[in-house]
Amino acid sequence: MAAIKVHGSPLSTATQRVLACLYEKGVDFQFVSINMAAGEHKSDNFLALNPFGQVPAFEDGDLKLFESRAITHYVAHEYADKGTQLLIPGSNKEAAVLTLWQEVEAQQFNSPSSTLAWELFYKPFFGTATDAAKVEENETKLGKVLDVYETRLSQSRYLASDYFTLADLYHLPNIQCLLATSAKKLLESRPHVNAWVKEITARPAWSKVLAMQKQ
Amino acid sequence: MATPVKVHGPPLSTAVSRVLACLIEKDVPFQLIPVNMAKGEHKSPDFLKIQPFGQVPAFQDEAISLFESRAICRYVCEKYAEKGNKGLYGTNPLAKASIDQWVEAEGQSFNPPSSVLVFQLAFAPRMKLKQDESLISQNETKLEKVLEVYEKRLGESRFLAGDEFSLADLSHLPNAHYLVTATDRGEMFTSKKNVGRWWGEISSRDSWKKVVDMQKQST
Numbered sequence: 372m373a374a375i376k377v378h379g380s381p382l383s384t385a386t387q388r389v390l391a392c393l394y395e396k397g398v399d400f401q402f403v404s405i406n407m408a409a410g411e412h413k414s415d416n417f418l419a420l421n422p423f424g425q426v427p428a429f430e431d432g433d434l435k436l437f438e439s440r441a442i443t444h445y446v447a448h449e450y451a452d453k454g455t456q457l458l459i460p461g462s463n464k465e466a467a468v469l470t471l472w473q474e475v476e477a478q479q480f481n482s483p484s485s486t487l488a489w490e491l492f493y494k495p496f497f498g499t500a501t502d503a504a505k506v507e508e509n510e511t512k513l514g515k516v517l518d519v520y521e522t523r524l525s526q527s528r529y530l531a532s533d534y535f536t537l538a539d540l541y542h543l544p545n546i547q548c549l550l551a552t553s554a555k556k557l558l559e560s561r562p563h564v565n566a567w568v569k570e571i572t573a574r575p576a577w578s579k580v581l582a583m584q585k586q
Numbered sequence: 587m588a589t590p591v592k593v594h595g596p597p598l599s600t601a602v603s604r605v606l607a608c609l610i611e612k613d614v615p616f617q618l619i620p621v622n623m624a625k626g627e628h629k630s631p632d633f634l635k636i637q638p639f640g641q642v643p644a645f646q647d648e649a650i651s652l653f654e655s656r657a658i659c660r661y662v663c664e665k666y667a668e669k670g671n672k673g674l675y676g677t678n679p680l681a682k683a684s685i686d687q688w689v690e691a692e693g694q695s696f697n698p699p700s701s702v703l704v705f706q707l708a709f710a711p712r713m714k715l716k717q718d719e720s721l722i723s724q725n726e727t728k729l730e731k732v733l734e735v736y737e738k739r740l741g742e743s744r745f746l747a748g749d750e751f752s753l754a755d756l757s758h759l760p761n762a763h764y765l766v767t768a769t770d771r772g773e774m775f776t777s778k779k780n781v782g783r784w785w786g787e788i789s790s791r792d793s794w795k796k797v798v799d800m801q802k803q804s805t
Contacts, residue, residue: 422735422738422739423691423695423732423735434680434683436683436684436687437687437691438686438687438690438691438694439690440686440690441683441686441687441689441690442687444683444686445679445683445686448679449679463661463664463665464648464649464650466661466664467650467652467657467660467661467664467665470654470657470660470661471652471653471654471657473657474654474656474657474693475639475654477656477690477693477694478654478656478693479639481694482698516639519638519639522638523638
């Protein structure tokens with residue numbers, strides 16, 4: 372039985388972030404589906420794995436972790452010699468560029484893109500009304516962030532380097548949601564962002580994550 | 587020789603003070619370069635070259651230019667691993683994973699509601715801006731839920747990531763400091779047994795006291 376377990380939902384963007392990383396690294400894992408509709412993520416059992424009552428939670432032998440970006444960071448280091456190289460080995464300077472763009476995703480991209488995904492993708496799915504004012508506000512915010520990305524991606528093939536790394540991977544779940552909504556225009560209207568989106572969403576490991584949603 | 591490490595930004599900024607606390611914990615000398623935000627210097631073309639989002643801090647060390655306070659802190663801890671507080675970012679991969687987890691919790695769960703409250707309750711009145719009561723109320727509720735998780739965790743563990751003070755605790759200092767000392771919501775921290783005990787410990791570290799001094803001197 373695999374030492375690695377991921378507890379989560381294939382529909383959760385944070386869970387998908389971890390799954391994408393595990394598929395890129397080609398490491399075996401067991402997926403434990405958490406029934407969020409039934410409130411399983413708030414059960415005492417689950418709270419022992421993630422005290423915030425959020426998915427995903429992660430185990431590797433005795434190690435227990437939560438927060439998708441901490442989990443993926445651990446996996447990328449622990450299994451550095453397996454599968455896709457998701458880190459930038461070498462000097463502190465080069466590694467720092469990766470850390471920088473990981474933080475940019477977490478602090479600049481995540482909030483407006485998550486809000487848009489919630490309003491335009493998840494709410495219709497759950498049959499709740501979209502808040503048009505929130506959509507407009509967050510499209511403006513995300514647009515400004517993507518302007519910075521457009522400049523960056525005109526100088527660098529991927530965000531942190533000339534090859535795909537964790538920094539690019541972090542963006543996949545929210546990008547996939549946005550592509551299924553009217554907000555995709557924000558990505559498609561910026562040529563370098565658009566080319567980058569097409570490349571990263573076409574990765575085989577990402578297709579495996581999407582296939583899990585259909586099960 | 588000029589000090590290679592430069593931090594651009596005002597010490598009153600929470601993100602800038604996060605970096606300053608880390609540099610002082612690690613005993614890394616640095617030069618603080620003022621950025622006149624009232625005059626919009628952080629949106630000037632020169633500043634946008636070192637921080638394309640037009641925010642503080644920006645950071646330079648020898649040939650590297652960085653931004654995002656938590657990325658800067660991680661870089662400082664890795665580059666200067668043997669200086670100052672050697673355990674700040676853990677001394678083995680498992681310790682580091684636990685610290686990463688709680689730095690992410692700070693960034694994803696603690697920071698958003700606490701930042702709103704710091705702005706609304708500490709900065710807006712001083713800037714003569716109207717406060718948004720509904721925003722305050724929503725974010726108090728969110729922050730309270732986060733602090734309940736912390737109360738339980740800090741009953742099991744002396745610091746967030748383990749028995750030693752780490753980058754995870756440090757990351758919380760800037761926002762918590764303003765909430766406790768510059769607003770009337772400090773009780774959210776001080777009235778909780780474990781969170782109160784933790785706050786007392788981390789805020790009385792020499793490194794944080796030095797940052798607070800720098801903040802006072804800058805006004």
